[in-house]
Amino acid sequence: MQGLAGAAACSTVLAALPARSSPPASYAPRFFTPAEWAFLVAACDRLIPADENGPGALALDVPRFIDMQMDTPYAHGAQWYMQAPFVPGPDNLGYQLPHAPRDLYRRGIAGMDAHAATRHGRPFAGLAPALQDDLLRGAENGGMTFGDLPSTAFFDQLLANVMEGAFSDPVHGGNTGLGGWIMLGFPGARADFMDWVDRYGAHYPLGSVSISGETA
Amino acid sequence: MSDDARRLRAVDVVIVGGGWAGSIMAKEMTEAGRSVVMLERGPDRSTAADGAYPASIDELEANFRYKLFQDLSKNTVTIRNNSRQTALPYRRMAAFLPGEGVGGAGLHWSGVHFRIPPDDLRLRTRVIEKYGAKFIPEGMNLQDYGVSYEELEPFFDKAEKVFGTSGEAYMVKGQVVGKGNVFSPSRSDHFPLPALKDVYTAHLFRKAAAEVGFHPYSLPAANASRQYINPYGVQMGPCNFCGYCSGYACYMYSKASPNVNILPVLRRHPLFELRAGCHVMKVELDAEGRRATGVTYTDPDGAVVTQPAEMVILTAFQFHNVRLMLLSGIGRPYDPARNEGVVGRNFVYQNVTTSNVWLDRGIDTNQYIGAGGGGVAFDDFNSENFDHGPLGFVGGSPVWVNQAGVKAIAAAHSGGPPGTPRWGSAWKAGVIDTYRHSLRIDAHGANMAYRDVYLDLDPTWKDAYGQPLLRMTFDWKDNDIRMNRYVVDRIGDVAKAMGARRVNLTKREFGRPFDTRQYQTTHLGGGAVMGTDPGTSALNRYLQSWDVHNVFVIGANAFPQGTGYNPTGMVAALAYWAAHHIRTTYLAHPGPLAG
Ligand SMILES: Cc1cc2nc3c(=O)[nH]c(=O)nc-3n(C[C@H](O)[C@H](O)[C@H](O)COP(=O)(O)OP(=O)(O)OC[C@H]3O[C@@H](n4cnc5c(N)ncnc54)[C@H](O)[C@@H]3O)c2cc1C
Ligand code: SF4
Numbered sequence: 041m042q043g044l045a046g047a048a049a050c051s052t053v054l055a056a057l058p059a060r061s062s063p064p065a066s067y068a069p070r071f072f073t074p075a076e077w078a079f080l081v082a083a084c085d086r087l088i089p090a091d092e093n094g095p096g097a098l099a100l101d102v103p104r105f106i107d108m109q110m111d112t113p114y115a116h117g118a119q120w121y122m123q124a125p126f127v128p129g130p131d132n133l134g135y136q137l138p139h140a141p142r143d144l145y146r147r148g149i150a151g152m153d154a155h156a157a158t159r160h161g162r163p164f165a166g167l168a169p170a171l172q173d174d175l176l177r178g179a180e181n182g183g184m185t186f187g188d189l190p191s192t193a194f195f196d197q198l199l200a201n202v203m204e205g206a207f208s209d210p211v212h213g214g215n216t217g218l219g220g221w222i223m224l225g226f227p228g229a230r231a232d233f234m235d236w237v238d239r240y241g242a243h244y245p246l247g248s249v250s251i252s253g254e255t256a
Numbered sequence: 257m258s259d260d261a262r263r264l265r266a267v268d269v270v271i272v273g274g275g276w277a278g279s280i281m282a283k284e285m286t287e288a289g290r291s292v293v294m295l296e297r298g299p300d301r302s303t304a305a306d307g308a309y310p311a312s313i314d315e316l317e318a319n320f321r322y323k324l325f326q327d328l329s330k331n332t333v334t335i336r337n338n339s340r341q342t343a344l345p346y347r348r349m350a351a352f353l354p355g356e357g358v359g360g361a362g363l364h365w366s367g368v369h370f371r372i373p374p375d376d377l378r379l380r381t382r383v384i385e386k387y388g389a390k391f392i393p394e395g396m397n398l399q400d401y402g403v404s405y406e407e408l409e410p411f412f413d414k415a416e417k418v419f420g421t422s423g424e425a426y427m428v429k430g431q432v433v434g435k436g437n438v439f440s441p442s443r444s445d446h447f448p449l450p451a452l453k454d455v456y457t458a459h460l461f462r463k464a465a466a467e468v469g470f471h472p473y474s475l476p477a478a479n480a481s482r483q484y485i486n487p488y489g490v491q492m493g494p495c496n497f498c499g500y501c502s503g504y505a506c507y508m509y510s511k512a513s514p515n516v517n518i519l520p521v522l523r524r525h526p527l528f529e530l531r532a533g534c535h536v537m538k539v540e541l542d543a544e545g546r547r548a549t550g551v552t553y554t555d556p557d558g559a560v561v562t563q564p565a566e567m568v569i570l571t572a573f574q575f576h577n578v579r580l581m582l583l584s585g586i587g588r589p590y591d592p593a594r595n596e597g598v599v600g601r602n603f604v605y606q607n608v609t610t611s612n613v614w615l616d617r618g619i620d621t622n623q624y625i626g627a628g629g630g631g632v633a634f635d636d637f638n639s640e641n642f643d644h645g646p647l648g649f650v651g652g653s654p655v656w657v658n659q660a661g662v663k664a665i666a667a668a669h670s671g672g673p674p675g676t677p678r679w680g681s682a683w684k685a686g687v688i689d690t691y692r693h694s695l696r697i698d699a700h701g702a703n704m705a706y707r708d709v710y711l712d713l714d715p716t717w718k719d720a721y722g723q724p725l726l727r728m729t730f731d732w733k734d735n736d737i738r739m740n741r742y743v744v745d746r747i748g749d750v751a752k753a754m755g756a757r758r759v760n761l762t763k764r765e766f767g768r769p770f771d772t773r774q775y776q777t778t779h780l781g782g783g784a785v786m787g788t789d790p791g792t793s794a795l796n797r798y799l800q801s802w803d804v805h806n807v808f809v810i811g812a813n814a815f816p817q818g819t820g821y822n823p824t825g826m827v828a829a830l831a832y833w834a835a836h837h838i839r840t841t842y843l844a845h846p847g848p849l850a851g
Contacts, residue, residue: 087679093688114321121332121347123717129344132771133335136344173680180678199679200669207664208316223684225692226624226664229310231498231507233625240456243620251310 067101071110071142072149078165079149080106086172087202094223097206105205105214106145115141139189141197148194151186152179209251218256221248261552261562267291267529270551270565272536272580274298275360276824277810277831278571279514279522280418283488284835285569286527288843293563294528295553297535298327298357303515306363307505315663318503324364325503326354330720333575337731337769339592339708345717345725351771352605352778353503354573358532359515361573361778362824366502366628366660367511369421369478370821371412371829373639374405374441376702379817382640383650392650393735397595397602397705399816402788402797405441408829411836413444415828416476419512420484420492422629423447423476437473439635449481452495457621457695458632461657464753470634470746475658476825477629478512488521499661501628511628531555537721539568539584539807548586548807554721566846567806567838571831574812578603578711578783579726586804587784587794590710592729598794598802599784600711603728604818606779607653607701607736607764611744613751614673614694614758621695623662631658637743638820639702649735653701653743654820655750667691674760693757697750699743703781703818706733711783730770737764779823781815786830788850796850798842799834805848808834 069077080103090096097103109115117140126138139147152175156164160171167175178184179191186194205214207221209229215221221228228248236244249255269285271278274296282292306312306324317323326332328349336343355361375382380398383391392398416423425446426436433446451474454462465472479495486492495510509516522528533556540549540562550564570577581587581599590600615621633656635641644650662670671678672686714727744763751759787793790802799814801807810831812823819826837849 088684089681091681091684093681093684112321118329119322119327119349121328121345123345125716127342127344129342130337130769132337132769132773133341133344134346134350134772135348176679202679203668204316204320204665207668208320209314211314212316220668221664224664224667224688225620226667228664229313230624231309231313231500232496233498234494234496236622237455237497237625238453238459240459241619244622244625251314 067104069107071107072145075153075163076145076149077103079153079163082165082172083176083198084202086169086176087199088206095219097202099216100206100214100219101216102202102205102214105208105212106201108213109201110142110145117141135193137189137193144189144194144197147186147189148198151184151189151191151194155184210254211251218248218250218254222256261560263562263564266550266564266566267293268565269567269569270295270563271569271571272551273360273570273572273576274358274514274530274532275355275571275573276362276514276828278360278569279518280828280831281569281571281810281835282528283518283522284832284839286522286525288839289527290843291527292529293565294530295534295536295551295563296358296530296532298532300530300532301357301359301363301505301515303505303507303509303513307507309507312504312507313498313500315665319663320665322349322353324355324357324505325349326356331725333726333728334714334717335728335730335772339729343714343727343729346772350773351776352780353775354778358519358530359513362514363505364503365824367478368629368658368822369416369419369476369512370825371440372405372819372821372826373439375640376819377401377403377405386640387645395707396650396735397707397792398650399602399705399785399787399792401786401816402793403786403833408833409444411829411832412825414832415825417448418486418488418517419478419828420449420480420486420517421447421476421478421512422449422452422481424451424474426473435473437635438471439638439641447476449484452477452479452481452627452630454632455497455622455626455630455659457623457659458630458657460754461695461697461750462632464750465632465634467753468749470636470750472632472634475629475631475633475656477627479627479629480510486517488518490517490520492516495627497625497627497630499624499626499663501660535721536572536580537583537723539570539580539586541585541804545585546804548804567808570807570809571811574780575711575726575728575783577809577811577813579713581784581794581809582713583723586801586807589712592708592710595707598790598792601792601794602705602782602785602816603709603711603730604703604705604782604815605730606777606818607703607732607740608777609699609740609744609762609764611697611699611747611751611762612673612690612694612760613697613754613756614690615755616757617689617693619693621693623659623667623691623695626659626661628660630660631656637746647742649739649742651702651704651736651739652820653699653739655697655699655743655747657695657697659695662691673758697747699740699747700820701736701740701743702820703736704733705782705817732764732770734766737766740764779812781812781818781823784809784813785816786814787816796848798837798849799830800849802848806846808838810834
């Protein structure tokens, strides 16, 4: 029995998406300032670069996804316990900062650009990819602090949202053309494997499908 | 606070929490002719609304925005590894994911549905019989449940029939009847439904485990392998292995949930009233503190309300039950310095680690196909099924492939083999290979109880209602780490027999503390345990408070120590067991059921 998304699923085309270096010009970010947006676009392009294995974060509209997320209760910290006091502790006891995702982006991007400017005389977006990678690795490994914000807290937030943007349902603004799912081999909202569960070793023939019924 | 509260008309029974335990108790109490009010602090939920396909199968909303889970912004816990540390708030969901809303975590659980190994019920006695009292490590509070498998068997059977559980029996009424788990005890009846089909990875694991000499069996799953009508008359559809169990309401009506299997009947019962959005703050006691008079809660409009009742049944989930007891003054709080007192004592978790096996690139493992409770396990190193003597640890661990459906965001987060970067082209190559061609094997071990691992109230942080948060003091101990390391090595043997291209055995490391940032399970246990000695248990063997006889506390809080199995089958059986004794004895003669 096929669910409703299954009905339109026959025309599976595994065509590679065109490589794109920037998100569609038509999208105007609502949360990020132009300078922040330039950072976000550049960082996404490094975190998931377009390569022979499939599309990168920009073709998947990950920056758009992140900007749209900034409008949700989650980004305002509404799902986190945000009662004071905020006391630092060992990493294994988890996140203990007073910053919601929106603040993490504001402070983190400013901090990354400030580091880029100090070291290389230019904001992050203007640097060569190898230098951008160095800065991202530095942030990932906790090599910097942005005021009271350890760079890892910002980096982890960014990386988590990048992955969400590339691989969540397109209804949230990313994973354009289901490119993330096709690359991974995830059939999306297919959600009915009654006939496939014991076809051992056979290659699953149907392509990905989204909640809205979009197929690729 | 209770003095200004609006007082409502008294009812027979008030039930705090609308999950599995609460729904079972409400059903039983209405069957016994008692009026029941069930108070659930989260929203009302139904499969029709919360499981509507396709909108509900949105991984971002379900598994990363925790749509159906506890609202941590209002209420959480604090956690530390030992009592010298300052416990800090669990501010973001990670290690465990408590439920909230009608159905509780039972709406969005996975469905692995076990009975408990008989030896686990009398683990202290068994270990002493087999290895001597000196075998128990210093600081381990090893205890018996005070109830036997034979006593619980009818209630395991009843729960399986209500849940519509799929599985293959080994022994029924003393006769070997099938290829089920050879270590499992005799049953009074078969599973109501045949076992689910094996997904490909489980099929490969079954073959390899048998080749190595272990005894694989189908995981008992509360995911219906066929259309089914349960004893309450509600209907389940056949599971289609959609892969969206954990974190979701099953759109196929195949996964057992209170919302599908019990509440449709309960909601129509004239003696039953469900009040959602009602957060219980306290059980009210009489002047002597020996009898509960009702509960006080905050209603959806923020008004403080007292609901008087003849009986209070706490079914708010393991640690919420413990916290409500502490906030209400029911039972003596545990004092770790003296190892005295009982509320908060013997707090335990699930000692699980997940290893990865990569197969040839020509083999698609189709990790997106799966049912939450489906898979293949072996129990050769669980419970007392093996000789611990030469190994020198207490406890064990089933091993299984429980491919419940790995989805894209989760796959991206897990990344590639160890050593692969978390981003960039190398990550991409690693994650694609891993998602397409690997599988996961869990060692789902028991966690023993220790004197310095416990629950109490936090001195600093409060919930949205101004009450102290619960504080968890928890860490992994060497005994449990040794057990995990031993069993995970056996996974290595099976992986080899599967023809693994690459294996990553994940083991606990000595000295590495419990990490609240990594999802493990929501199988928290203990803290208000059952037993036969009021000095070491908060509840008697009928899950009745030793101190306040008209309070029953149902949940995994009753486990004196952890077990290798998932908890819910045992929680449901304990609920039916307690309900049976309430119905047959307590209602006619209210008072302590054990003395
Ligand atoms: C993702 C996930 C997967 C799981 N998979 C499995 C599995 O495969 N097998 C298995 O055995 N177990 C599994 N579990 C565990 C299982 O869900 C629990 O054991 C089970 O739901 C416990 O039932 P309960 O009734 O004790 O508590 P819950 O289901 O948690 O219900 C308690 C209810 O009480 C409410 N409540 C709490 N405090 C208050 C208050 N103060 N006032 C009013 N209401 C309150 C809560 O909101 C909640 O709805 C899983 C859990 C999760 C989260
Ligand atoms: S895997 Fe089966 S039981 Fe789980 S949600 Fe899908 S259909 Fe329901």
